[in-house]
Structures are given as structure tokens and as C-alpha cells.
Amino acid sequence: MASEVTKITSGSLIAAEKVEGTDVYNPQGDKLGSVDDIMIDKVSGKAIYAIMSFGGFLGIGEKYHPLPWSTLKYDESKGGYIVNLDKKMLENAPTYDINEEFMWTPDYGRRVDKYYNAPSYW
Amino acid sequence: MASEVTKITSGSLIAAEKVEGTDVYNPQGDKLGSVDDIMIDKVSGKAIYAIMSFGGFLGIGEKYHPLPWSTLKYDESKGGYIVNLDKKMLENAPTYDINEEFMWTPDYGRRVDKYYNAPSYW
Numbered sequence: 001m002a003s004e005v006t007k008i009t010s011g012s013l014i015a016a017e018k019v020e021g022t023d024v025y026n027p028q029g030d031k032l033g034s035v036d037d038i039m040i041d042k043v044s045g046k047a048i049y050a051i052m053s054f055g056g057f058l059g060i061g062e063k064y065h066p067l068p069w070s071t072l073k074y075d076e077s078k079g080g081y082i083v084n085l086d087k088k089m090l091e092n093a094p095t096y097d098i099n100e101e102f103m104w105t106p107d108y109g110r111r112v113d114k115y116y117n118a119p120s121y122w
Numbered sequence: 123m124a125s126e127v128t129k130i131t132s133g134s135l136i137a138a139e140k141v142e143g144t145d146v147y148n149p150q151g152d153k154l155g156s157v158d159d160i161m162i163d164k165v166s167g168k169a170i171y172a173i174m175s176f177g178g179f180l181g182i183g184e185k186y187h188p189l190p191w192s193t194l195k196y197d198e199s200k201g202g203y204i205v206n207l208d209k210k211m212l213e214n215a216p217t218y219d220i221n222e223e224f225m226w227t228p229d230y231g232r233r234v235d236k237y238y239n240a241p242s243y244w
Contacts, residue, residue, distance in 0.1 A: 013170060013226060016138040016160040038138040038162075040169060042196040045160075047167030048135060074164040104135060 023080035024052060024072070032083065032090070036064060039104070041121075048121050049112065050081070053098075054090065063095040064102075068118035085116075145202035146174060146194070154205065154212070158186060161226070163243075170243050171234065172203070175220075176212065185217040186224075190240035207238075 014022075022035045033054035038047045050072055052065040072081040094112050096102045106122045113120040136144075144157045155176035160169045172194055174187040194203040216234050218224045228244045235242040 012163055012165070013161045013231075014164050015173075016162055016169075017142070019162060020139070038167075039135045040138055040141060040160075041134055042136050043134070045169030045191045045194075047138075047162060047169075051137075069167045072167075109135075 019050075023078070024050075025075070025078060025080055025082050026086070027082055027084050029078070031080075033065075035081065038069075039066070049109075062098045064098060065090060065093055065095050066112050068113055068116050068121075070118050071116050141172075145200070146172075147197070147200060147202055147204050148208070149204055149206050151200070153202075155187075157203065160191075161188070171231075184220045186220060187212060187215055187217050188234050190235055190238050190243075192240050193238050 016038060019035055020037055024032045024034060026032055033052050035050050036053040037051040039049040039051065040047055047069045049066040050069055052067055054063065054065060067083065067085075071083050071085065073083075074080075075082050093115055094108065109122045110120060112118075113122070138160060141157050141160055146154045146156060148154055155174050157172050158175040159173040161171040161173065162169055169191045171188040172191055174189055176185065176187060189205065189207075193205050193207065195205075196202075197204050215237055216230065231244045232242055234240075235244070
């Protein structure tokens with residue numbers, strides 16, 4: 001239904017449907033994975049977490065990694081996000097399985113924020 | 123791919139993929155349409171526009187209405203957004219056709235912001 005909308009972008013704005021699928025790199029320029037979804041605060045409209053999908057990169061199967069939005073920097077030249085996190089950090093990070101019936105809780109959010117040393121949303 | 127993620131929500135957070143499809147009402151509680159996509163600032167992650175799809179309500183065919191995010195208030199009890207805009211206001215608002223090759227420009231953004239008397243993003 002929104003297939004046309006995904007084409008819409010300007011220098012600074014991007015459609016949420018287009019963020020989904022945007023590549024994520026480490027500072028060395030290696031592709032880590034891509035953004036699968038964004039968790040948004042309903043009231044302020046602020047993106048709080050990027051839900052990353054790292055695919056095979058880490059060799060741990062298909063898992064979702066919620067990252068605090070503040071850990072992502074947009075890089076115009078790469079057309080993607082850079083995260084300054086090494087493989088070990090990502091391997092031990094809070095994740096959930098793609099096929100899991102997952103319920104986001106404030107406790108889980110606090111755990112994510114603390115792991116990445118990000119300002120807590122909760 | 124992200125079908126499981128769309129289930130994830132908490133009291134205050136919502137997945138972007140779930141915002142897409144959220145109903146929009148007027149203050150009288152009449153359904154106006156739904157959110158089709160969100161335009162996000164790449165750097166800050168802040169939602170700037172909700173791209174509304176009003177369907178048949180206005181009798182003007184399938185058009186997208188970009189609304190400044192600040193015009194939307196989330197209503198927990200309705201599980202949707204309320205906009206305080208009357209039919210006449212929406213009929214004369216900036217829109218674009220679903221099948222149009224649309225390029226978002228700063229000029230267009232300023233026109234939208236001005237129309238709704240919203241703080242300008244541009």
C-alpha cells in the first residue's frame with residue numbers, strides 16, 4: 001500500500017519504511033547488518049531503539065538486537081548508520097529470537113540501555 | 123521479515139511498522155483515516171511528518187496528506203491519534219497522489235508546516 005511512499009526522501013528526512021532495510025556499519029566500514037524496525041515513543045514521535053537484524057554476521061542465527069538510537073550515527077556518504085560497537089559487544093548484547101513471542105518490558109529496556117551505556121528512556 | 127516485530131509494543135513505545143496502520147480520529151471521535159508512513163529525521167530519529175491516508179472519507183480519492191507530527195496527539199483509550207482539523211482544512215491541505223512520482227523538497231515541507239501553522243522543520 002505504501003510502496004510509493006518509500007521512494008520519498010529528502011536530504012535529511014527518510015520514510016520509516018525506508019529506514020527498515022538501511023545498512024549498518026562499524027567505523028571500519030564493514031557491514032554489520034540492517035535496521036529491521038524502529039521503536040518509537042508514541043507521544044513525542046522520537047525513535048528510541050533501532051531493531052537490528054545481524055543475519056549471519058555473528059554466526060548466531062537470526063536474532064534481533066535492539067540498539068538505543070543514540071548509538072547510531074547516520075553517515076550520508078555511506079547512506080547508512082555507523083555504530084561504534086565491536087563484535088564481542090554485539091555477541092553478548094540483549095537479543096531476542098525472531099520467532100519468539102517477545103513482550104517488551106521496562107526492565108528489558110533498562111537492560112538494553114545499561115548494556116550500551118545509553119541514557120535510559122525508562 | 124519483520125512480522126514478529128510488529129507485535130512488540132509496550133505502554134509507551136510502538137514499532138514503526140505498527141504505527142503504519144494506526145487510526146486517526148478527529149476530536150469528536152470520528153475516524154478520519156490512518157497513518158501510512160512516517161517521515162523521520164535521519165540524524166535525530168525524530169518523527170517530523172505522519173503521512174496520512176484518508177481513503178474515501180473526503181471523497182477525493184486516494185491521496186497522501188503529510189501532517190506535521192506536532193498536530194497529532196496519541197490517545198491511549200482510542201489506541202490511535204487525534205488531530206484537531208476539520209474536513210475543510212484537510213480538503214484544502216497539501217497532498218500528493220499515491221501513484222505520483224513525488225519528490226519531497228524543502229519548499230514542499232515549508233508549505234506543509236505553514237498550512238498547519240506548525241513550527242517549521244526546514
